[in-house]
Amino acid sequence: MLKSIIENSENYQPGLSIDCVIFGFHDNQLKVLLIKVPHSETWSLPGGFIPIDQDIDTAAVTVLNERTGVEGVFLRQFSTFGKIKRNDNHFGKEVLKYLGIDPEKGKWLTRRFVTIGYYALVDFSKILPNPLNRNEIVEWIDHKEVPELILDHREILDKALDTLRVELNLMPIGYNLLPEKFTIPELQKLYETILDKKLDRRNFLRKITNIGILTKLDEKKSNVAHKAPNLYSFDKEKYDEVLKNGLYQGW
Amino acid sequence: MLKSIIENSENYQPGLSIDCVIFGFHDNQLKVLLIKVPHSETWSLPGGFIPIDQDIDTAAVTVLNERTGVEGVFLRQFSTFGKIKRNDNHFGKEVLKYLGIDPEKGKWLTRRFVTIGYYALVDFSKILPNPLNRNEIVEWIDHKEVPELILDHREILDKALDTLRVELNLMPIGYNLLPEKFTIPELQKLYETILDKKLDRRNFLRKITNIGILTKLDEKKSNVAHKAPNLYSFDKEKYDEVLKNGLYQGW
Structure with missing residues (x-):
């Protein structure tokens, strides 16, 4: 899928991506949906790019739907991350080669990316983590036991958690995280x-x-x-x- | 200055801008710093582009400094705005011609832009609105009497105000808006x-x-x-x- 995006990069907003912190509650743990990076011990947040003909909020909904299969869940933008070196060397020549991407076209991907962070609250029981292909590993991981994440994804996750804690004081939370009936x-x-x-x-x-x-x-x-x-x-x-x-x- | 940015557009993050809502308090009014669009009755928020070698937060500080001449003020990112049609037809051929910009190079400016919103709280008494050239009109305007704004700047301003109101419950505000001694x-x-x-x-x-x-x-x-x-x-x-x-x- 990444390959097809890059080969049609003119259809996407350049240098801008979306990352989603998807929270679920299960076994008295606040869990986060993470994706394992192939051939690596690191993980990443589910993310995607922004089709040139989609609002950023719509693109975020697309990322969330792709990964969780649910619609109409609680999803909020919380911060945009744009340090200059955040994706430096992330997609090197070797990675592009491995993905079978023409280095010239791959330039689109290797440039500086700013990413917009969204966080989602979902009902754990309704969601089956959805790998986009059979090599992909998608898992719910306790937010206290998150393994090493790529790029600045740890910072994005921490900021999402901070935001959630602050918003707990400002609005009711629970509807999206608990089953219909609860004690x-x-x-x-x-x-x-x-x-x-x-x-x-x-x-x-x-x-x-x-x-x-x-x-x-x-x-x-x-x-x-x-x-x-x-x-x-x-x-x-x-x-x-x-x-x-x-x-x-x-x- | 816009001309020089466009002629060196490879030095800037494409399709991404910054807009600042600068608040000051004076005469019992919450005022906003606005810039008049030349030959038009509309106004805009102070904004700018993101140098490829600057963090987005640094670029926001630059925009603020340029306009207010003060440093070290309260400045926070609050939301990113990315509806598809937000800057449609904003810089048409006529505008590019008026600005003396080669239409081919001007394409950089006419594409879709997503903008990152920052808000600032500044001490009104320390700031002299700073026009970037002598044709530019920069003014403090009471937030209740804001004239027509370009693009989605009204939405950006409203969202900044909402954020400020919420944050009043979460943190102390005043240090940046009042003189040193107050009643x-x-x-x-x-x-x-x-x-x-x-x-x-x-x-x-x-x-x-x-x-x-x-x-x-x-x-x-x-x-x-x-x-x-x-x-x-x-x-x-x-x-x-x-x-x-x-x-x-x-x-």
């Missing part, structure tokens, strides 16, 4: 995992209830030994309203 | 102007004091009829600490 302890665990700290149970319950986005269901969690906790779902209408207007009234 | 009512007025709403005097005093970034000076505001209010300054060390760690502890 308060599960929601609290999500917050604790993202913030990487323990929260007081009663304080959390009070704060999250005050937002007014939860619906208590007439159902209890099954498969639980005793004192089964209540199940909740998000009131999507109220959730969207809070998402739009912001959580924190502040000043 | 609490002046600081409150700054917050009210940015948020576009009245704040309760006592609540504001309590909240702003709790942050712990203010130093009460042994000085009163002069030229005030009676009950002269106390002067304050920011404790720069504490201010920077809060700026770094974030204001709102949240969850």
